[in-house]
Amino acid sequence: MNALYSLLFVFLLVLIPLFGVDAAHMKTIFGVCIPITAFIIFLLGFIYKVVNWGRSAVPFRIPTTGGQFKSFDPVLFKQNKYDCPQTGAQTFVRMVLEVFAFRSLFRNTEASLHETKGGPVVAYKSSKWLWLFAITFHYSFFIIALRHLRLFLEPVPFFVNGLEFVDGLLQIGAPTMYLADIGLVAGVLLLLGRRMINPRVNYISYVSDYFPLFLILAIALSGVYMRYFAMVDVIAIKELTMGLVTFNYHIPETIDVSFFVHVFLVSVLMVYFPFSKLMHLPGVFLSPTRNMPNDTRAKHHVNPWNDPNIKAHSYADYEKHFGPAMAEAGLPLDNPENAGAEEKA
Amino acid sequence: MKMHYGAPIIVGLVIFVGALCAPFVVGMAVTKTYKQPELKMPANEKECVESKEFMREKHMQLLNDWRDWALRDGKRIYTNHAGKEFTISLQNTCMKCHISKADFCDKCHTDAGVSPYCWDCHIQPEGLK
Numbered sequence: 260m261n262a263l264y265s266l267l268f269v270f271l272l273v274l275i276p277l278f279g280v281d282a283a284h285m286k287t288i289f290g291v292c293i294p295i296t297a298f299i300i301f302l303l304g305f306i307y308k309v310v311n312w313g314r315s316a317v318p319f320r321i322p323t324t325g326g327q328f329k330s331f332d333p334v335l336f337k338q339n340k341y342d343c344p345q346t347g348a349q350t351f352v353r354m355v356l357e358v359f360a361f362r363s364l365f366r367n368t369e370a371s372l373h374e375t376k377g378g379p380v381v382a383y384k385s386s387k388w389l390w391l392f393a394i395t396f397h398y399s400f401f402i403i404a405l406r407h408l409r410l411f412l413e414p415v416p417f418f419v420n421g422l423e424f425v426d427g428l429l430q431i432g433a434p435t436m437y438l439a440d441i442g443l444v445a446g447v448l449l450l451l452g453r454r455m456i457n458p459r460v461n462y463i464s465y466v467s468d469y470f471p472l473f474l475i476l477a478i479a480l481s482g483v484y485m486r487y488f489a490m491v492d493v494i495a496i497k498e499l500t501m502g503l504v505t506f507n508y509h510i511p512e513t514i515d516v517s518f519f520v521h522v523f524l525v526s527v528l529m530v531y532f533p534f535s536k537l538m539h540l541p542g543v544f545l546s547p548t549r550n551m552p553n554d555t556r557a558k559h560h561v562n563p564w565n566d567p568n569i570k571a572h573s574y575a576d577y578e579k580h581f582g583p584a585m586a587e588a589g590l591p592l593d594n595p596e597n598a599g600a601e602e603k604a
Numbered sequence: 605m606k607m608h609y610g611a612p613i614i615v616g617l618v619i620f621v622g623a624l625c626a627p628f629v630v631g632m633a634v635t636k637t638y639k640q641p642e643l644k645m646p647a648n649e650k651e652c653v654e655s656k657e658f659m660r661e662k663h664m665q666l667l668n669d670w671r672d673w674a675l676r677d678g679k680r681i682y683t684n685h686a687g688k689e690f691t692i693s694l695q696n697t698c699m700k701c702h703i704s705k706a707d708f709c710d711k712c713h714t715d716a717g718v719s720p721y722c723w724d725c726h727i728q729p730e731g732l733k
Contacts, residue, residue, distance in 0.1 A: 302621060302624065302625075305620075305621075306617060306621065309613065309616075309617055310607070310613075310617075312613075313607045313609065313610060313613040313614075314606070314607050316608075317608065317609070406717075408627070409716065409717030411627040411631070412627055412630055412631075412635075413631075413634075413635045413638055413715065414634075414714075415714070415715070415717040419717055420717055420719065423717055423718060423719070424719070430721060432668060433664035433665060433667060433668035433720075434664050434665075434718075435718075490661045490662045490664075490665060491661065492660050492661050493716045494640050494641070494660070494712055494715060494716060495640070497638070497640075497715060497716065498638060498639075498640055501631065501635065501638035502638070504627045504628050504630070504631035504632075504635075505631040505632060505635055505636065505637060505638060506628075506631075506632070507637055507638075513657065513660075541616070541620070544616060545613070563608045564608070
């Protein structure tokens with residue numbers, strides 16, 4: 260049901276620009292006003308969320324580790340530097356691997372139940388599918404986003420041209436098929452399929468899980484449709500997009516409606532982004548379980564959010580304070596003298 | 605409540621927002637105003653193989669079809685929608701009218717950030733690269 264609602268909602272979203280541009284001729288609204296507003300909402304929402312996270316308390320060192328801590332015998336038990344980082348540099352490497360290679364997903368395991376003569380047995384095995392789908396999806400998305408710079412920069416910088424060349428390396432058809440287009444559509448479909456087919460994942464999936472996937476699928480398909488099927492006038496579109504970045508708005512007449520559908524869907528994504536699970540983009544950098552060195556046994560950490568007016572109360576002081584009451588209740592005392600502490604005082 | 609790990613978070617935010625806004629800065633400082641490239645049109649011809657709109661948007665598809673028809677089906681004559689016949693050839697048909705690659709094809713392609721690989725083998729009107 261959740262998947263169906265999301266799909267229907269995305270269909271509705273596609274209809275809005277179709278009617279708005281084709282029937283109502285609101286090209287300026289769909290070509291300039293909506294994307295600019297969406298971009299501003301995206302930026303402000305993004306900053307607001309990240310600053311809000313930055314202001315919340317992180318009282319403890321809570322890195323999650325997956326390897327051997329630095330031990331008394333480094334020959335016998337070698338420290339696992341990047342799964343149990345203990346210095347800033349090691350943590351940095353861990354973060355780089357996490358962000359660029361999705362290392363923690365690579366360690367994903369799958370539990371299964373097996374009937375044996377001695378009763379049921381649980382088995383765990385490495386499961387790399389999620390990692391594969393995710394990395395295909397994210398890198399394709401990133402490459403496609405970068406390639407779009409050809410529409411927003413003049414002159415087109417060298418790395419965008421280089422990317423265009425590498426992405427079209429197979430030189431299939433004209434316009435050349437881009438590998439990242441295939442990667443993105445395949446990646447989304449696989450992630451969607453996983454959610455719908457795997458019963459355990461399906462059970463915990465909400466509209467907020469399906470909707471971004473369907474939305475991104477719709478964006479990808481509208482882009483593919485524009486480039487390979489409708490073959491929109493790229494030069495006219497560049498005139499529009501360059502108008503946006505030079506604040507000199509102009510909408511050429513020849514642009515196909517599929518472009519406005521594409522832009523509207525991207526605008527929806529930008530508005531939705533700061534308020535959704537997609538905020539894992541900055542979130543991965545701000546995860547205290549990832550970005551802190553695991554050095555609690557080497558260094559003394561004081562909670563920076565502690566109220567300085569509340570002084571520490573050591574056990575020795577505590578026993579002095581409550582000694583008589585503890586003795587009366589028959590509790591053991593480290594220092595038997597404390598039992599009569601109050602009478603003396 | 606103060607931001608205890610504020611410095612790296614703010615630096616990260618500034619980099620991210622800066623990267624997203626860079627096209628606006630480049631647009632204002634370098635490009636200023638963008639105009640569609642001016643193409644050098646054939647002097648003594650009035651019409652292209654197909655309509656102007658079709659050529660602007662779908663010339664790559666046409667070329668792709670031409671290539672397949674000529675080399676796979678052995679069909680070397682193309683009849684356009686008006687019934688006029690053209691020899692299927694990139695160098696001898698397109699480039700006979702569009703006598704300069706640099707002032708015509710490349711103008712658009714540089715702006716669109718594409719570099720068709722056709723000229724790895726085909727010879728452009730200006731001669732070999």
